[in-house]
Structures are given as C-alpha cells and as structure tokens.
Amino acid sequence: xxxxxxxxxxxxxxxxxxxxxxxxxxxxxxxxxxxxxxxxxxxxxxxxxxxxxxxxxxxxxxxxxxxxxxxxxxxxxxxxxxxxxxxxxxxxxxxxxxxxxxxxxxxxxxxxxxxxxx
Numbered sequence: 001x002x003x004x005x006x007x008x009x010x011x012x013x014x015x016x017x018x019x020x021x022x023x024x025x026x027x028x029x030x031x032x033x034x035x036x037x038x039x040x041x042x043x044x045x046x047x048x049x050x051x052x053x054x055x056x057x058x059x060x061x062x063x064x065x066x067x068x069x070x071x072x073x074x075x076x077x078x079x080x081x082x083x084x085x086x087x088x089x090x091x092x093x094x095x096x097x098x099x100x101x102x103x104x105x106x107x108x109x110x111x112x113x114x115x116x117x118x
Contacts, residue, residue: 025070030055030063032100035089038073039097042088067093 026032030052037043037051049060064087067073072093078084089096 025066025072026096028063028066030059031067034060034063034067035072035093035096036100036104038087038089038093039100042076042086044078044084044086048087072096 026035033052033055034048037048043051045057045060045064048064049055049057052060055063064073064075068075071090073087074090076086076088078086
C-alpha cells in the first residue's frame with residue numbers, strides 16, 4: 001500500500017541570503033583561522049603564515065586578497081627598513097569577533113577534538 005506524502009511548501013524555504021554570503025566567504029578553507037588570528041591583533045604576513053599551520057604562502061595571499069575585497073581586512077605597508085606588510089581587520093572584520101568566539105565555544109562542546117594540531 002503506497003503512502004501519499006504531503007509537501008510542506010514553508011519547510012522548503014531557501015536559506016537566508018545573509019547566511020549564504022557569510023559561508024561563501026568565511027566557509028572557504030583557511031579564511032576563518034586567518035580572521036581569528038587577526039581578531040587578536042594586526043599581523044605581518046610571515047606571522048600569519050606561522051599562526052595558520054599548513055597554509056601555503058599563495059593560499060594565504062589569495063585569502064587575504066579576498067578578505068580585503070570583502071572589506072574585512074586592510075593591507076598596510078610598514079615603511080622600513082626593512083619594508084614589511086601587515087594586515088588588520090576593518091571595523092566590519094572586527095565585528096565578527098563575538099560570532100567567532102561563540103562558534104569556538106560551540107565547537108568545544110559539539111565537535112570532537114581531532115587530536116594535536118598538525
């Protein structure tokens with residue numbers, strides 16, 4: 001005997017556009033950890049590279065460019081000698097701090113720890 005299923009149109013609403021935009025940017029590999037480091041303080045490129053284990057220089061550069069284009073990160077040239085480049089969050093980027101802190105707390109409770117960092 002076949003059971004007829006009813007379809008609830010309300011249950012099939014599309015995901016919120018804001019959530020989609022957030023995860024299109026912050027859901028990319030490495031982006032969240034980069035922002036998390038910059039929430040603490042501005043950082044030079046080499047310091048960011050060390051703070052995010054496993055990221056290549058090319059990927060770090062690409063992600064910082066994307067974050068800059070989104071208005072979350074500013075690239076600043078520190079006049080030398082030696083000439084160094086640092087990155088800091090804009091006001092919009094810094095506004096992510098409470099959300100990142102909450103996500104970190106959620107992860108401690110709900111996601112198993114995969115062991116020591118690589």
